[in-house]
Amino acid sequence: MSGMNSGGEGLEMEFTIRGMDFRAAGEGASRIKHTLKQIGFSPEAVRRAAIAAYEAEMNMVIHSYGGVLRARFYPSRVELEACDRGPGIADIEQAMREGYSTAPPAVREMGFGAGMGLPNIKKCSDFLEIQSEVGRGTMVRIVIQDKKTGQLLDPGR
Numbered sequence: 001m002s003g004m005n006s007g008g009e010g011l012e013m014e015f016t017i018r019g020m021d022f023r024a025a026g027e028g029a030s031r032i033k034h035t036l037k038q039i040g041f042s043p044e045a046v047r048r049a050a051i052a053a054y055e056a057e058m059n060m061v062i063h064s065y066g067g068v069l070r071a072r073f074y075p076s077r078v079e080l081e082a083c084d085r086g087p088g089i090a091d092i093e094q095a096m097r098e099g100y101s102t103a104p105p106a107v108r109e110m111g112f113g114a115g116m117g118l119p120n121i122k123k124c125s126d127f128l129e130i131q132s133e134v135g136r137g138t139m140v141r142i143v144i145q146d147k148k149t150g151q152l153l154d155p156g157r
């Protein structure tokens, strides 16, 4: 982990992701999942957040030079942000389609590149925003809302 902060803004975690670093890949998502379990998020929200974080992290590993994965934890939701430097996405609508992938052959041989990452993030998240600039990089913002703890602990939302 690159950083952890629990100041007034609540708990925040930050992971540095390196392009093509398959050894460390998935570590950030795994820590986020673990933290959500400890906080007491419902299993279904933990599952959705873990999938979204993993797919966003893997996309930085596979498709970018590197970047930062951030998680901000609230009583009934977690906000994820994956920000990278890389080639960017020219056509986001096309990238969102099931089965669409530009993963190179070597990466496909490792079992990645099914083209289901972004569609899965979409399915798992309550909010998804993708900003990308070709030749610069990509920013993916995801919000997962825990409906159960939201009802029990956070009636204001």
Ligand SMILES: Nc1ncnc2c1ncn2[C@@H]1O[C@H](COP(=O)(O)OP(=O)(O)O)[C@@H](O)[C@H]1O
Pocket: 055, 059, 060, 062, 063, 064, 084, 086, 087, 088, 089, 095, 096, 100, 101, 102, 103, 112, 113, 114, 115, 116, 117, 118, 119, 138
């Ligand atoms: N962070 C990123 N930077 C550049 N391109 C990306 C990024 N994330 C996704 N893409 C593009 O969107 C496509 C679809 O992504 P995804 O659904 O996760 O499938 P996969 O990762 O299996 O290729 C990728 O093949 C790639 O072309």
Ligand SMILES: [Mg+2]
Pocket: 055, 058, 059, 115, 116, 117, 118
């Ligand atoms: Mg992917």
